[in-house]
Amino acid sequence: MKKKYEFVKNAAGRMVPTEVNGKAQFPFQGIHGYKPTGRKAAPPVSSCSDYPMDGNKIVGSIKAALEQAGLKKGMTISSHHHFRNGDLVMNQVFDAAAELGAKDLMWFPSAAFPCHEPLIKHLESGVIHHIEGSLNGPLGKYASEGKMNGLAVLRSHGGRWQAIQDGEVHIDIAIIAAPTADAFGNSTGDRGPSACGLLGFGLADSMYADKVIVVTDNLVPFPCYPWQIQGQNVDYVVVLDKVGAPEKIVSGTTELTRSPDRLYISELTAKFVRAAGIMKDGFSFQAGAGGTALAFAIYLKEMMIEAGVKARFVRGGSTKYLVEMLEEGLTDYILDGQTFDLEGVRSMRENEGHVNTSPFTSYNWHGKGNFASMLDVVVLGATEVDVNFNANVVTHSDGQMLHGIGGWQNCLFSKCTILPIPAFRDRIPVIVDQVTTLVGPGELIDVIVTERGIAINPLRTDLIEATKDSGLLIRTIQELKAEIDDLVGGIPQKPRLTDEPIGVVKWVDGTVLDVIFRIEDRR
Amino acid sequence: MSKMFQAGPTGETIRSDCQVFYTPGSDTLRIELKSRVEVLFSESIKNLVELTLSSLGIKTGSVSIVDFGALPFVMMAQIETAIKRAHPELKREALPDFKEHAKYASSFGRFRRSRLYLPGNQPKLFLNAGIHKPDCIILDLEDSVPPAEKDGARLMVRNALRTLDFFGSERMVRINQGALGMEDLEAIIRHNVHTVLLPKTESADQVIAMEAKVNEILKSKGLKQQIYYMPILESATGVLNAREIAMASKNNVGLAMGLEDYTADIGTQRTLEGKESFFARSMLVNAARAAGIQPIDTVFSDVSDEKALRASVQTTKSMGFDGMGCIHPRQIRPIHEEFAPTELEITKAKTIIMAADEAEARGLGVVAVGSKMIDPPVVKRAERTIKMAVDTGLIPKNWKEQD
Numbered sequence: 072m073k074k075k076y077e078f079v080k081n082a083a084g085r086m087v088p089t090e091v092n093g094k095a096q097f098p099f100q101g102i103h104g105y106k107p108t109g110r111k112a113a114p115p116v117s118s119c120s121d122y123p124m125d126g127n128k129i130v131g132s133i134k135a136a137l138e139q140a141g142l143k144k145g146m147t148i149s150s151h152h153h154f155r156n157g158d159l160v161m162n163q164v165f166d167a168a169a170e171l172g173a174k175d176l177m178w179f180p181s182a183a184f185p186c187h188e189p190l191i192k193h194l195e196s197g198v199i200h201h202i203e204g205s206l207n208g209p210l211g212k213y214a215s216e217g218k219m220n221g222l223a224v225l226r227s228h229g230g231r232w233q234a235i236q237d238g239e240v241h242i243d244i245a246i247i248a249a250p251t252a253d254a255f256g257n258s259t260g261d262r263g264p265s266a267c268g269l270l271g272f273g274l275a276d277s278m279y280a281d282k283v284i285v286v287t288d289n290l291v292p293f294p295c296y297p298w299q300i301q302g303q304n305v306d307y308v309v310v311l312d313k314v315g316a317p318e319k320i321v322s323g324t325t326e327l328t329r330s331p332d333r334l335y336i337s338e339l340t341a342k343f344v345r346a347a348g349i350m351k352d353g354f355s356f357q358a359g360a361g362g363t364a365l366a367f368a369i370y371l372k373e374m375m376i377e378a379g380v381k382a383r384f385v386r387g388g389s390t391k392y393l394v395e396m397l398e399e400g401l402t403d404y405i406l407d408g409q410t411f412d413l414e415g416v417r418s419m420r421e422n423e424g425h426v427n428t429s430p431f432t433s434y435n436w437h438g439k440g441n442f443a444s445m446l447d448v449v450v451l452g453a454t455e456v457d458v459n460f461n462a463n464v465v466t467h468s469d470g471q472m473l474h475g476i477g478g479w480q481n482c483l484f485s486k487c488t489i490l491p492i493p494a495f496r497d498r499i500p501v502i503v504d505q506v507t508t509l510v511g512p513g514e515l516i517d518v519i520v521t522e523r524g525i526a527i528n529p530l531r532t533d534l535i536e537a538t539k540d541s542g543l544l545i546r547t548i549q550e551l552k553a554e555i556d557d558l559v560g561g562i563p564q565k566p567r568l569t570d571e572p573i574g575v576v577k578w579v580d581g582t583v584l585d586v587i588f589r590i591e592d593r594r
Numbered sequence: 595m596s597k598m599f600q601a602g603p604t605g606e607t608i609r610s611d612c613q614v615f616y617t618p619g620s621d622t623l624r625i626e627l628k629s630r631v632e633v634l635f636s637e638s639i640k641n642l643v644e645l646t647l648s649s650l651g652i653k654t655g656s657v658s659i660v661d662f663g664a665l666p667f668v669m670m671a672q673i674e675t676a677i678k679r680a681h682p683e684l685k686r687e688a689l690p691d692f693k694e695h696a697k698y699a700s701s702f703g704r705f706r707r708s709r710l711y712l713p714g715n716q717p718k719l720f721l722n723a724g725i726h727k728p729d730c731i732i733l734d735l736e737d738s739v740p741p742a743e744k745d746g747a748r749l750m751v752r753n754a755l756r757t758l759d760f761f762g763s764e765r766m767v768r769i770n771q772g773a774l775g776m777e778d779l780e781a782i783i784r785h786n787v788h789t790v791l792l793p794k795t796e797s798a799d800q801v802i803a804m805e806a807k808v809n810e811i812l813k814s815k816g817l818k819q820q821i822y823y824m825p826i827l828e829s830a831t832g833v834l835n836a837r838e839i840a841m842a843s844k845n846n847v848g849l850a851m852g853l854e855d856y857t858a859d860i861g862t863q864r865t866l867e868g869k870e871s872f873f874a875r876s877m878l879v880n881a882a883r884a885a886g887i888q889p890i891d892t893v894f895s896d897v898s899d900e901k902a903l904r905a906s907v908q909t910t911k912s913m914g915f916d917g918m919g920c921i922h923p924r925q926i927r928p929i930h931e932e933f934a935p936t937e938l939e940i941t942k943a944k945t946i947i948m949a950a951d952e953a954e955a956r957g958l959g960v961v962a963v964g965s966k967m968i969d970p971p972v973v974k975r976a977e978r979t980i981k982m983a984v985d986t987g988l989i990p991k992n993w994k995e996q997d
Contacts (some may be wrong), residue, residue: 302925331722331726331922334924335725418697469633470633495607497610497631497662498634498664499632499634522725557693558721559666560666563635564636564637564638566634
């Protein structure tokens with residue numbers, strides 16, 4: 072029988088459940104509305120007496136490590152997603168857990184990928200009760216169809232740190248897949264056959280979990296340095312033949328989009344940044360590894376060279392394009408959150424200015440400030456934007472849950488948040504009356520750039536003023552919407568949703584921003 | 595059982611288009627729909643299908659649509675194509691609304707530096723073509739459309755002309771040769787085509803026949819509309835008759851070169867250097883200039899080689915051409931930039947225009963720069979140079995106040 076939920080209206084006007092997966096929730100209370108009190112969570116006190124004096128924490132297998140870690144029913148097992156679709160560890164972890172007879176586990180990855188499809192059998196058999204984390208591919212589809220017990224809880228990268236730190240999610244056992252490690256548990260992601268760059272998404276897990284298991288295929292004599300993960304936090308080290316499929320972890324080369332329309336949007340975005348006076352000496356920007364964002368960075372780079380402007384720092388997702396900017400002296404630093412290609416990994420090893428960061432340093436809202444709000448401009452994607460500049464990244468207009476949040480919500484705090492998006496995909500308009508799922512409140516979203524013009528949030532009178540004589544095609548969001556609605560043949564009908572929630576979207580402070588309902592079965 | 599008629603693309607990755615399957619029948623009308631955007635547009639699509647069939651007078655049979663996110667004008671064209679494949683005698687049309695943004699005019703002497711070719715059977719390439727701001731858009735019914743698709747492409751182009759905003763680009767259609775071309779004109783000419791491209795033109799008669807056909811169609815519909823023509827020379831005969839072709843109509847705006855067919859015709863192959871086509875291109879430039887119309891060069895086909903494209907535009911420009919064709923939006927900017935006047939050309943043009951202004955102000959009949967007399971065509975040329983410099987953003991519109 073499906074669970075009944077009680078709903079309450081939050082500050083964004085959305086009805087959200089009061090309880091999720093057995094835990095009471097706070098509804099969203101506005102961007103600065105909710106401030107928790109109390110102290111951070113902490114792992115139990117340990118004693119060196121319980122650990123080998125020779126520093127050798129190696130155990131024979133994942134199964135043995137889980138057993139020694141005290142795996143039992145209802146526990147939470149976490150993992151990071153730096154191996155992306157090339158992860159070979161987590162399927163083995165849950166196979167071992169099944170062999171040990173564990174039930175009702177919660178998997179708490181920073182993200183799941185198509186390679187984790189085999190876990191569906193453990194969801195169906197009850198080894199895994201539910202998953203909280205970004206769900207991509209078959210697991211996302213499984214959850215979208217309402218087949219998962221409990222709700223999918225979608226958190227941003229910063230929100231995941233916040234949830235761990237605040238004790239909303241208690242990790243019993245953290246699995247840290249590590250490209251290189253020593254027997255003491257010191258680990259790094261920047262070298263080894265499965266090199267992925269950095270391990271920042273696993274950092275909170277290593278600090279707050281009761282038990283920490285490092286899994287590596289490249290054991291080096293002590294010390295493994297740099298020690299992105301510190302052996303002080305690690306209980307067990309497991310050595311496997313292979314922990315990742317390198318070609319699926321990072322791409323050999325990052326390919327640029329060839330679509331003339333996307334390139335047009337990217338260039339227009341760069342022109343806007345220049346026209347608005349943002350591109351000046353010492354500025355900073357963030358652009359992800361999506362095709363449009365990447366092309367934006369390249370156009371911006373050309374404009375920087377032409378104007379003789381240097382950045383102080385850029386935020387990655389690093390790629391060879393950001394590395395080129397660093398090595399050509401166009402930026403002093405790359406502050407990297409995840410590494411997308413081999414050049415990024417190399418640069419992280421070799422360049423002092425290529426700094427690895429974690430969701431704590433860059434994004435955690437329950438901290439003493441973060442990088443995101445210091446960024447001059449950030450360029451992000453979206454599936455939908457509405458006329459009030461609210462945006463969606465987790466569902467499509469047809470109601471299907473498709474994507475995780477990633478660092479997206481956290482980045483919205485930058486001084487200028489720009490969403491370069493095509494005005495329509497196939498026949499589906501991107502600008503709508505109201506977003507299907509609210510992931511980013513409109514007051515934080517400043518500019519929409521489409522191939523049919525630029526819309527500036529009316530709240531940003533400064534940007535409107537700065538660009539009014541730029542010659543760029545600046546229009547109201549309503550004008551853009553009207554043009555596209557006319558082209559696609561009118562406003563689309565709404566998807567038919569059930570009243571059965573399948574997931575919730577958390578805001579960066581842990582409050583519930585929106586809920587995702589299951590769509591009605593097709594005939 | 596009666597035969598099924600089909601329209602629309604086939605293949606693995608179809609986007610922004612649809613397939614239509616129609617089986618004539620006598621009793622009822624059955625409509626089936628499978629769509630990628632069904633959740634959002636099922637009602638809208640059903641209404642559109644019914645409306646389209648009813649304007650075609652189809653009341654029975656079975657229609658099945660497999661949709662991959664086609665815009666309404668695309669779906670209407672595919673439905674009409676399937677129906678007309680079953681009923682070739684059918685005269686009725688299912689026309690989408692003629693949008694205001696599709697009704698702007700062109701002009702005789704406008705820039706035609708870049709002309710972007712779009713295959714007439716690939717509507718997904720039409721949708722955003724205008725945002726890249728080519729001087730002209732060519733909706734092509736000829737070589738880029740396979741013979742079996744000619745009928746469908748014609749309706750697709752017609753619907754696109756009525757629906758899409760090409761943001762100020764000149765709206766061109768390249769029709770087929772001979773009888774097929776005359777059918778093309780019947781379908782498209784009433785929908786604000788600015789300029790008709792006539793392929794493989796070899797004689798003035800062909801231009802005259804085309805113009806007569808256009809006038810006949812317009813007259814029968816009681817329409818008055820300015821239509822321009824651009825014959826394309828693609829054979830030895832065409833090149834040798836360049837002058838009479840250029841002079842064949844007062845509505846000719848330019849003469850275009852088609853080198854792929856021309857080089858084959860003279861028994862050689864195209865090279866990057868282009869020695870083999872020097873005569874033809876030069877002949878065309880002279881014929882067009884003698885007739886007071888624009889000489890337009892062929893396309894450059896290696897889309898990925900921007901450097902070679904730029905070099906080729908420089909040659910084209912230096913030979914006297916005013917523009918060339920392009921086959922990908924990314925070629926547009928390099929073409930505009932290379933056709934743009936040099937700093938020296940701009941300075942010279944400014945001096946001439948200033949001198950002309952002064953002569954006019956003082957009521958003099960003769961323009962002079964220093965002790966040198968300037969002829970009227972040179973003044974006109976200078977005006978055009980300045981216009982292009984303003985258009986490409988090299989100098990501000992109000993340069994006279996600033997200089």
